[in-house]
Amino acid sequence: MINLKGITKVYGKGSHAATALSGLNLSIEKGEIFGVIGHSGAGKSTLIRCINLLERPTEGEVWVDGVELTKLSQGQLQEQRRKIGMIFQHFNLLSSATVYDNIAFPLRLTGSSRADIDTKVKDLLALVGLEEHRDKYPSQLSGGQKQRVGIARALASDPDVLLCDEATSALDPQTTDAILKLLLDINKRFHLTIVLITHEMHVIQSICDRVAVIHGGGIVEQGKVTEVFLKPQHEVTRDFIRSESQNEGPLRTALDAAAGDNSQAVKITFFGEKTYGSALSNVVRETGVSFAILHGTISTIKDVPYGQMIVRFEGPAEAIAVTIAELTAQGLEVEVIS
Numbered sequence: 001m002i003n004l005k006g007i008t009k010v011y012g013k014g015s016h017a018a019t020a021l022s023g024l025n026l027s028i029e030k031g032e033i034f035g036v037i038g039h040s041g042a043g044k045s046t047l048i049r050c051i052n053l054l055e056r057p058t059e060g061e062v063w064v065d066g067v068e069l070t071k072l073s074q075g076q077l078q079e080q081r082r083k084i085g086m087i088f089q090h091f092n093l094l095s096s097a098t099v100y101d102n103i104a105f106p107l108r109l110t111g112s113s114r115a116d117i118d119t120k121v122k123d124l125l126a127l128v129g130l131e132e133h134r135d136k137y138p139s140q141l142s143g144g145q146k147q148r149v150g151i152a153r154a155l156a157s158d159p160d161v162l163l164c165d166e167a168t169s170a171l172d173p174q175t176t177d178a179i180l181k182l183l184l185d186i187n188k189r190f191h192l193t194i195v196l197i198t199h200e201m202h203v204i205q206s207i208c209d210r211v212a213v214i215h216g217g218g219i220v221e222q223g224k225v226t227e228v229f230l231k232p233q234h235e236v237t238r239d240f241i242r243s244e245s246q247n248e249g250p251l252r253t254a255l256d257a258a259a260g261d262n263s264q265a266v267k268i269t270f271f272g273e274k275t276y277g278s279a280l281s282n283v284v285r286e287t288g289v290s291f292a293i294l295h296g297t298i299s300t301i302k303d304v305p306y307g308q309m310i311v312r313f314e315g316p317a318e319a320i321a322v323t324i325a326e327l328t329a330q331g332l333e334v335e336v337i338s
């Protein structure tokens, strides 16, 4: 659906030149929710703005739905852009227009009839839950409501792709979750391809199918969210996951206190239906190893449950080794951490 090939973006010239992206390749499938995560300055905004050529890459090709955008004339590009909606961190609404008129704006630009516009805008108001607010101005809306207007406006031209530029970064956690739920709903209902950029792992974990981690203008890791989240390979990815966890300090103290000759601390990851299973208690009953729980979480990646537990096994080294082997054989991820 979207293919970025060898994208390089250099801002400025000569001694003022700044390379934001260098030789970046990325492929996004139709219908998926694809997240790009990176720290400030990593190149996220530049990357997402290259997909609809709001930023024109210095080098490389941008393919969307079989069309190479950098080769198009201005007129052809306008036509293709209609298939690519976009929402923004600060909403970018017209402050002097009502909710209704903001949503109608792209339809008026393309010369749709008044009746068609009315039908479409009413449908979109219902979709984003803003029917009662149709005659209000942006200044009379909450951040979440403004983003709903942004989403409705982006969907007005029936795009195939929705680009989300830090769409929830200005919102509180509860509103963020409501907007993410709406995006997931839209993705499922219209089979819309969604590309989002964020600096929050929580956003990726909540709705994305796949994720790419961007650092220094290049992709350092990518894959299914489950794989990247549960088995991060790159230090930047580990950083993001650690920053979501509040327990780093106390956990370190517990691990240090727990270290001993006949003990071993391990991280066990349960995924899917195994999250609620009793594999751990069954295995230790067999091997005679005892355990103490140092830390445990249960959560979801998109809608799939997973659990992570850090436990200290105590017993003969051989029995601990058998315990770990047996848990692994039962499909759990076991990582020895000390």
Ligand SMILES: Nc1ncnc2c1ncn2[C@@H]1O[C@H](COP(=O)(O)OP(=O)(O)OP(=O)(O)O)[C@@H](O)[C@H]1O
Binding pocket: 011, 012, 018, 019, 020, 038, 039, 040, 041, 042, 043, 044, 045, 046, 047, 199
């Ligand atoms: N218009 C510009 N002119 C010059 N340099 C720019 C411009 N836009 C971005 N850059 C530089 O390009 C690099 C990537 O910026 P970009 O905004 O894409 O990163 P980002 O990951 O989106 O960061 P943030 O999360 O802070 O928005 C940064 O070093 C930035 O300073």
